[in-house]
Amino acid sequence: xxxxxxxxxxxAILLLFVVSFITFVMFILLxxxxxxxLRAGRQPTPELIAAIRENLGLDxxxxxxxxxxMRDLVLHFDFGYSYQNxxxxxxxxxxxxxATVSLAVGGAVVWLLIGIPIGIISAIKxxxxxxxxxxxFALLAISAPVYWVGLVSIYLFSKDLGKLAPIFQGxxxxxxxxxxxxxxxxALILPWLVLATAFAAIYARFLRANLxxxxxxxxxRTARAKGLGERRVVFKHGLRSAITPIVTIFGLxxxxxxxxxxxxxxxxxxxxxxxxAFDAIQKSDLPIVQGTVLIAAFAxxxxxxxVDILYAFLDPRVRY
Amino acid sequence: MRRVRLSALLIGLxxxxxxxxxxxxxxxxxxxxxxxxxxGGSAPAEGKQGGDLTFLAAADVDYLDTGQSYYTFGYQVxxxxxxxxxxxxxxxxxxxxxLADGDPQISDDKKEITVxxxxxxxxxxxxxxxxxSEDVKYxxxxxxxxxxxxxxxxxxxxxxxxxxxxxxxGVKEISGVETPDPQTIVLKLKRPVAESVAQALVMPITxxxxxxxxxxxxxxxxxEYDQYVTFTGPYMVKNDPKTGxxxxxxxxxxxxxxxxxxxxxxxxxxxxxxxxxxIEEGNDDLTVASRRTLSxxxxxxxxxxxxxxxxxxxxxxxxxxxxxxxxxGGGTRWIALNTTKKPFDNINMRKAVIAGFDRDALRKTRGGxxxxxxxxxxxxxGIPGFEESGGEEAYKDIDYMANPKGDPAxxxxxxxxxxxxxxxxxxxxxxxxxATNADPGNQTAQVAQAQLNKMGFKLNYRKVPQxxxxxxxxxxxxxxxxxCPNVGWFKDFIDPQSLLxxxxxxxxxxPQGNVNWSLLDNKEIDDAMTKAxxxxxxxxxxxxxxxxxxxxxxxxxxxxxVWDDNITLWSKDVDGAMNxxxxxxxxxxxxxx
Numbered sequence: 001x002x003x004x005x006x007x008x009x010x011x012a013i014l015l016l017f018v019v020s021f022i023t024f025v026m027f028i029l030l031x032x033x034x035x036x037x038l039r040a041g042r043q044p045t046p047e048l049i050a051a052i053r054e055n056l057g058l059d060x061x062x063x064x065x066x067x068x069x070m071r072d073l074v075l076h077f078d079f080g081y082s083y084q085n086x087x088x089x090x091x092x093x094x095x096x097x098x099a100t101v102s103l104a105v106g107g108a109v110v111w112l113l114i115g116i117p118i119g120i121i122s123a124i125k126x127x128x129x130x131x132x133x134x135x136x137f138a139l140l141a142i143s144a145p146v147y148w149v150g151l152v153s154i155y156l157f158s159k160d161l162g163k164l165a166p167i168f169q170g171x172x173x174x175x176x177x178x179x180x181x182x183x184x185x186x187a188l189i190l191p192w193l194v195l196a197t198a199f200a201a202i203y204a205r206f207l208r209a210n211l212x213x214x215x216x217x218x219x220x221r222t223a224r225a226k227g228l229g230e231r232r233v234v235f236k237h238g239l240r241s242a243i244t245p246i247v248t249i250f251g252l253x254x255x256x257x258x259x260x261x262x263x264x265x266x267x268x269x270x271x272x273x274x275x276x277a278f279d280a281i282q283k284s285d286l287p288i289v290q291g292t293v294l295i296a297a298f299a300x301x302x303x304x305x306x307v308d309i310l311y312a313f314l315d316p317r318v319r320y
Numbered sequence: 321m322r323r324v325r326l327s328a329l330l331i332g333l334x335x336x337x338x339x340x341x342x343x344x345x346x347x348x349x350x351x352x353x354x355x356x357x358x359x360g361g362s363a364p365a366e367g368k369q370g371g372d373l374t375f376l377a378a379a380d381v382d383y384l385d386t387g388q389s390y391y392t393f394g395y396q397v398x399x400x401x402x403x404x405x406x407x408x409x410x411x412x413x414x415x416x417x418x419l420a421d422g423d424p425q426i427s428d429d430k431k432e433i434t435v436x437x438x439x440x441x442x443x444x445x446x447x448x449x450x451x452x453s454e455d456v457k458y459x460x461x462x463x464x465x466x467x468x469x470x471x472x473x474x475x476x477x478x479x480x481x482x483x484x485x486x487x488x489x490g491v492k493e494i495s496g497v498e499t500p501d502p503q504t505i506v507l508k509l510k511r512p513v514a515e516s517v518a519q520a521l522v523m524p525i526t527x528x529x530x531x532x533x534x535x536x537x538x539x540x541x542x543x544e545y546d547q548y549v550t551f552t553g554p555y556m557v558k559n560d561p562k563t564g565x566x567x568x569x570x571x572x573x574x575x576x577x578x579x580x581x582x583x584x585x586x587x588x589x590x591x592x593x594x595x596x597x598x599i600e601e602g603n604d605d606l607t608v609a610s611r612r613t614l615s616x617x618x619x620x621x622x623x624x625x626x627x628x629x630x631x632x633x634x635x636x637x638x639x640x641x642x643x644x645x646x647x648x649g650g651g652t653r654w655i656a657l658n659t660t661k662k663p664f665d666n667i668n669m670r671k672a673v674i675a676g677f678d679r680d681a682l683r684k685t686r687g688g689x690x691x692x693x694x695x696x697x698x699x700x701x702g703i704p705g706f707e708e709s710g711g712e713e714a715y716k717d718i719d720y721m722a723n724p725k726g727d728p729a730x731x732x733x734x735x736x737x738x739x740x741x742x743x744x745x746x747x748x749x750x751x752x753x754x755a756t757n758a759d760p761g762n763q764t765a766q767v768a769q770a771q772l773n774k775m776g777f778k779l780n781y782r783k784v785p786q787x788x789x790x791x792x793x794x795x796x797x798x799x800x801x802x803x804c805p806n807v808g809w810f811k812d813f814i815d816p817q818s819l820l821x822x823x824x825x826x827x828x829x830x831p832q833g834n835v836n837w838s839l840l841d842n843k844e845i846d847d848a849m850t851k852a853x854x855x856x857x858x859x860x861x862x863x864x865x866x867x868x869x870x871x872x873x874x875x876x877x878x879x880x881x882v883w884d885d886n887i888t889l890w891s892k893d894v895d896g897a898m899n900x901x902x903x904x905x906x907x908x909x910x911x912x913x
Binding site: 276 | 471542604787831
């Protein structure tokens, strides 16, 4: 197991190099804005642009810029400085990370709490009105874009704009946990629900399908034949097997969200990694883009690794 | 039976959503009373001391560093937290002394400006000392250094004797900025352009910067002073009183402004009623931000970028009129035609396009008549030269400018004239047209595209982000663009020179960061601009620039379509002030009811 983890970590490092290189090349090749001209104001002289280019290190060939970036990153864990405001990227990312983690983890808890029970009930009560209603709503929830659900929820339920039941905090209310845990939670309830809507629906449908497959397996029939109660059959034998693929996608989903839930963060004005990346892309702020992409890639890789390790515990047949 | 129930449930849900959407959306028929109203800046007649205001913004300011700040939103913060030599109260149409103690004294030969500064103006902690003229000298000098990239220092202050033509390595002394005593600053100029340089003394680079405090930050490339900026205005961005490190600005999240403990009301014309202003950033959805503002139960204002969406605005006009502030944007939006590329290197073809264009349709994409008049030239309302140009009815005697909704007959006349010269709309092939991908500019460009197609032009139409549009295409003549439908220029100070010279002078064409988008290079116009820049402020100067405005219109290099106003919304408990100089809310004059 230890060898496996070390091997995976080495692969992760290689993957991060590849991701950073691709991001860099994309930025150079695609027609993004010129950061030096942007920084030079409305009527810059060519000399001023050249001076800024030199200050930002943009006068060097792109591969030299990349090597300098990687050298600083590897040797000093230095992600560079924003082209826009000169603030250290590392500082900015670590400042934004708690908001994204709060949103992603909270949302994940909500969608698991909603999605898994619905999936189980739908599978057990297959064909009933409960199953049909649940799967119908799941389809609706999957089809609805998250920004639309977010906006509608603000107009229905937020305290400042809500028309139906103004009971939740709306946009722009995020407060760090360390400042006020109650304000933190109340500001995130609506974003958690919005973020969880589509995921809960996907998980419910996925789990239902898996559970229906599993419940038709021979070993389930055997368990029933041996006289085990239906609850035990479902939860101990059926669910354990059916949930394994869910763990895989959960790891991926959580990793991706920790890399930034751009839409939810934007709609609810939560100052997280996603919004930071969105703003940076708009302003062609490569150091910030690069930093957020690396964080996102790291989160996905680590989530995958954790999932693979969890597999060994969930499925006794898996050995590394 | 089950299906019926499920369907009923779905229908019910859709019905609720539809009702909510209808409730939220309002009606376009409710408002839009026209473009009237005071757009010249206004402030409450009297205020109430105290209170905390929240301003909902989408983006961050460009810089707090007064040497670098160059955009409207940055100015809104800057002019509340700092004091340049001269500045404007909300309704002023001429600058008044701020840090300065009286008007600038201009020598007879127009090559020297002397400004006296007030005593008793102190920096906020940690600097805590009185402002001296040497601080203004250092502020100007640092703006010419490569480490403090000022976007306009060379353009407006490049005539100072000894001013570097290229950004200097480190901050270098400029011999033409003299400080004979702590209360006097003298600017010596290479040319007799004191009138126009004096106008530019309202720009933020005249905000004092204490050398002994700032030079260590300015030694870095780029300067780190932006994170340690000092303050002289009634407000300051929160900082560490020992180190001066700005703690109240978290880019992309918020800016917290509090009262400057060292500000002396006796020295200032700003009333500064509020106790604090917090700018909450990241409110990208203007609909949500606007609605939050209008219904807020605590003092709130919005928005920094663009205008509130039309449905919200229409509703506000009819239901919340006292919660709307508007002020002339002080600029013009136009479609630039590249005069060096076929077929627009032919003046008759350009005239034909302008004649045939429905400019009112373009204006509608930005809000219609409520948002401002259709532009008839390139000097907007509120700027000297506007009335001399003919105001909103300017150049109606020029046939291709006479009908803002387009005139097919006049268009045909000029198309025929172009044809006689061997030029047709299909010359030049697919015309590279670079449009922004974000609304409302995206909509404007789409309307332009449709009209140009209808006229027979074939376009190679590309949509890019606004910053890319300026920095990679329309601002780079080599990119071979032919049409830029989303350009515009807004005043730097209340003088037509700052509007026309960067955008239409041949000498202003640059390989990068170019804003003479039509690439107009006309010697007669250039000479007239050079002459007009020397004219003294007043009627003569206004008329000179109005004449140039007409010369540009006669060259038919662009399709002007709107002189738009900037709109700010506020909650019921706020009495907002709008400053005509920086075309936005003035925090120093805003009060709670």
